[in-house]
Amino acid sequence: MGDNRLSDTSPSSTLVLFVNGEKIIENNPNPEWTLLYFLRFKLRLCGTKEACGEGGCGACTVLQSKFDEATGKIVNVAINACITPLCSTHGTAIITTEGIGSVKKGLHPVQERIAKSHGTQCGFCTPGFVMSMYALLRNNPEPTEQEMEDAFQGNLCRCTGYRPIMQGYKSLCKKSEPSSANGCCGGKGKNGGCCMDGFLNDGETRTEVAETLFDESEFKKYDPKADIIFPPELQLDKSIRKQSLKFDGASVTWIRPSSLEELLKVKQQYPNGKCVGGNTELGIDAKLKQQITEVLIYISDIDELAQIQVSNNSLKIGSAVTLSRLQMFCKEVSSTSKRTCGTALEAITEMLHWFAGQQIRNVATLAGNIITASPISDLNPILMACGAVLTLRSLKDGKRRVKMDESFFPKYRTTVMQPHEILESIEIPLTQENEYVWSVKQARRREDDIAIVNSCMRVVVNPQSLEIEDASLVFGGMASTIKIAKKTSQFLLKKKWSEKTFDIAANELYDEMKLEPSAPGGMVAYRQVLTQSFLTKFFLTASSWMSQKNILSCQQNDKSATSPITQGDTSGVQLYQIVPKTQKVEDLIGRPTVHLSGLKHATGEAVYTDDEIPLQGQLYGALVGSPIAHGKIISIDASKALALPGVVDFLSAKSIPADQNIQGFIIYDEEIFASEYVQSQGQTVGIIVASDPMTAEKASKLVEMKFEELTPILTIDDAVAKESFHTIRKVRAGNIDEAFKNADEILEGEIKMGGQEHFYMELQSCIVTPNEDQEVDILIAAQGPDIVQRHVAKILKIPSNRIKVRCRRIGGSFGGKESRAILVALPTTLAAVKLGKSVRTVMNRWDDMVVTGGRHPYQYSYKVGFTKEGKILGIQAKVYSNGGCSSDASPTVMEKAMMSFEAGYTIPNWDVVGYACKTNLPSNTAFRGYGGPQASFLTENIIDAVAEKVGKSPVEIREMHLKQPHGDKCPLGYIFEDCTVRRCWEECVRGANYHKRKGLVEDFNGKNRWKKRGISATPMKLNVGFHFSPMNQAGALVMIYTDGSVGLNHGGTEMGQGLLTKMAQVANRALGIPIEKIYFTETSTDKVPNATATCGSFSSDLNGMAVLDACQKLVKRLEPFKKSNPNGTWEEWVGAAYFNKVNLSAVGFYDKLDFNYDFDKPNDLTREPHSYTVYGAAVSEVEIDCLTGDHSVLKTDIVIDAGESLNPAVDVGQIEGAFMQGYGLLTMEELLYSPKGLMLTKGPGMYKIPSMGDIPRQFNISMLRGAPNPKAVYSSKGIGEPPLLLASSIFFAIKEAIKAARKEVGLSPSFRLDAPATVEKIRLACEDEKVARVKEGMKGIEGKVGWAMAM
């Protein structure tokens, strides 16, 4: 590694840091270790989670504190441990959630509040939220609500819908006015008025239905003085901070020079060594792209590079300055400046608000952003437009100053810097009097997303003549480097500032920024429209700034282009039936009981599969997947992988007999290891086993595979052309020919709905341990332990009684760990059994997303016949799903869809044929709603089309077809009873004040040219219960111990949906004992056999009845002892029973549901083939930006029939979480594949689930009162899935807003909008001259193969 002399004194090779107050000394740590790896694997502080490993989810957030010599202050920042090199933590203090509190020793207020406000469901994201909030409070003990929201920009939660997290933490924020910005009083009806009054039924009062779900007054006060202190040693001992360091690893050397001079020497010595700032680029390259840099030179601790200075003319930023410090500095300077708008500093501040999340900004540097040379860098366009100058420096050549223009970036991700040079500082000229700077970024999701296109525009305008004296328009995302629109900028020179000038300039810009159809990044039409739209926005924004200076005047109508999309504070009210006053206090049924693991989620004490303490000698597995979508295997060579120290074995199809190499959910049509052919990308080819997870992962990438590539079938159209189907299902009702004959109008159309990634936070994981007598113990994150047990028994050819499959809790699942858990379980089992050792496998996020499939994409063609009034007489449709390479759940998902097309409506004649297509995508599988959302999407679109045709509002047509409470017939023949869809609808439309607000929306639209609002109402209906009868059974085992404590067991798994909490509540009422006496350890196949997988919103019903049955048996057995000692205690009755040899263990069983439907033998049903139906309705209002396609959900009101809720807090959580997941499905979650069938949207960097900033600003939920469900435990209903369908209210509100934009320019309001309604689709549907220009330019090349295919 060359000469070791870096400075006069030799560098230290000892790393010193503090973790949770404890000093850690690590000699020569491996430079490849991340802080997260060290915390979890070495220190076993498993509260900090890994959910992505790429800085995109915040699950690994910890607090880092350092002493800043210059200010004499301690700097506290939230960071992502997963991309923080351990070596970079030298001389700092790290605090994890374990360090701030525990259930045992007492909780910190940030832990207590998230749990008690019901802000945890699966709990996997919770420690990350806890630490983000903690970091915020360490810097600012009383933040504003906005500051709190900003602190969570980098934290994702897939379960909760964010509202409860926010609401809980608002209690730690500065109190805003009780009415908030949107006039919400929290349902308490101050001054006699409340926006929720409309939701009350006749005779109902607010106090009967509007108790808050938690009591803020119970919360522990936050006392900053009680927080763990910064280690004095780190403050006092300068030498730790100033030390030069060098750590030599097997592949990587880490050097930390202590001064600029030393850095220059090091760089001279190692010209190929890379400077490391925040490591937010380098870390991703190393982890996800396997790009290893041999020498890393850490610069962030060099004082000379950490300076920011402002002079009269410029701002000078040292290359180690972090983005959050830069943001703060620019904000401060701007706030004291006379100029209030249009400056470079404001452009930077605004851009930084949308740059990544707080954790990334806290470590990432401007220098890193520049040198990465990304074509979508957010800051480089600003620097280039403003003429920034860079100071480069080397030992050999000294300093050189370089202007940041196009020549600085000669090609993709390349700069003109010499290898031995470093970037020392960046100088940005300050904005002059008549100069205006504006920046903009458009991404798929507003928060924490990379740009699709970004831009900075700068002009100098003569205030008298309005002549443009200088112009610089710079764009990111339009080429392989950042592009200056030179021609257009030149065109603007000497022109008068006017709308006309900019209209012509838009044309010039279009010519200058053309894209090829196959341009990387895709979305070519949208991107070309965006550049022009940005120009219009810039013109209108800068005009408004000039109008403030009275240089010119602006039209009121145009202001809508200049203001950001409406956001505002968030608020929400939840209405539910409060339990009767006569109910005993200790009876928790119907009360908002906190999730039983909630506190442990927050403190990190909740143990997930990968948190389990490893057994002595445990090995680690990493799956090796196919890199292509379809091909014949020629060779698999693992020799390089096996040569890596620490690698133990490699198993492939050759390691096992063919009859062992099978798997499948219902049909065994998959191989565990591909033997001759690979059928999809990621299909498992083998498993590497190694002594530690990092080596296993590294080695898995060294397995060399050769294939003869075959043409893959990827899309539904490909599959239809080749008649490649898994299954075909039909539903026929009435007489469709007659219906069409009687119809006044017939419409035909096509529509598509994209797939969806589960994006559960906990990755697929399992630990398999072989034992005596062929026993196998499997701890796994699986919804169906029984499915895993059956498979393992089959492939190992051993009886099921030797296989114990256990699951303590799952960090989110949503259907993704039902059948697909076997993908990780079976290869790991084969390895563990072969090696006779415990083996642990945890997938990484990219592999998990590629391999495990998701929600089925759907495509529909339909024909609908209706009357002049809009009454639908019949629907004929062909429905196709993309099932992927194996059948898995595709047939049953299609069956559920076939049973759900009627949505909440009565339509007499149906003829629907469903085809589940077989393609070379990874197999798609179960996903919350299981075909229901795809079915109702078709029907709602047909209703929308009919409404447009007859000139009525879609809401009127929906109302016309809503089911009656009794007597309506379903397409399968049975008659509906107790249908509450109309009740939900009426309460929702009335409570949300739909009709009045529709008028207000129209008013708004009339006054705003560039922003439009839309409001829509949609109903919901989803059946609960399995139409395959044997699945409708459940078992439970309840055991009372002699001390009176109760062991509760059932076959359901806890994945965040609160099942265990609800089951404990059932036992609490049935046994009449406090919930604290009841304990559930884990779901295990050796306690409750043959359990149906936890899915279909049905688990509380099935397991609840089994638990109730067991408890009732026990109560009966205790009855004599209660009678003989009526004033005795529970413990006394239990003791007496024991002494009388009474069996205190009872098995409960539930099998009372007798329904079935076989699509292969269709018959007219007399009763429904499910247990019951859940109904609901939602009204949503949105605002869209017609120039960019951005949108914001202003308000959502939901009314849902949840029966008599077992636990309103859990149910509200399910409603909000499912709704937000449906919102993601219908708006921003888009799966992209390359033309060769390779997934492009891997990880949170590319695939966007909703973040906190996306929730409806006002989000109200009302659970229907007085609607007990006689068919489930304690009159409840299962509502895990149904609310997802209500998100269609947002989709159709967006469609309404687009219609308004189209009508304004004289276009037809009838148009096709496929789901998801992404920013791209919204913008292109708001057709205008810009869209027309691009469409015209693309004529003749529309069909050309693009960069990506949306699935």
Ligand SMILES: Cc1cc2nc3c(=O)[nH]c(=O)nc-3n(C[C@H](O)[C@H](O)[C@H](O)COP(=O)(O)OP(=O)(O)OC[C@H]3O[C@@H](n4cnc5c(N)ncnc54)[C@H](O)[C@@H]3O)c2cc1C
């Ligand atoms: C989750 C996530 C979200 C992100 N979001 C955004 C976003 O919204 N917008 C955006 O533009 N980017 C984004 N990025 C990319 C990245 O964060 C930025 O580019 C960041 O500014 C890089 O800074 P860094 O200090 O972490 O660079 P590092 O990773 O430390 O370094 C990056 C490159 O710069 C070189 N380098 C750094 N400093 C010097 C120096 N002084 N002299 C010479 N070379 C140097 C390094 O050698 C390396 O080649 C995101 C990244 C992640 C992981």
Ligand code: FES
């Ligand atoms: S695991 Fe670190 S940000 Fe996702």
Ligand code: FES
């Ligand atoms: S509770 Fe947030 S991801 Fe599950």
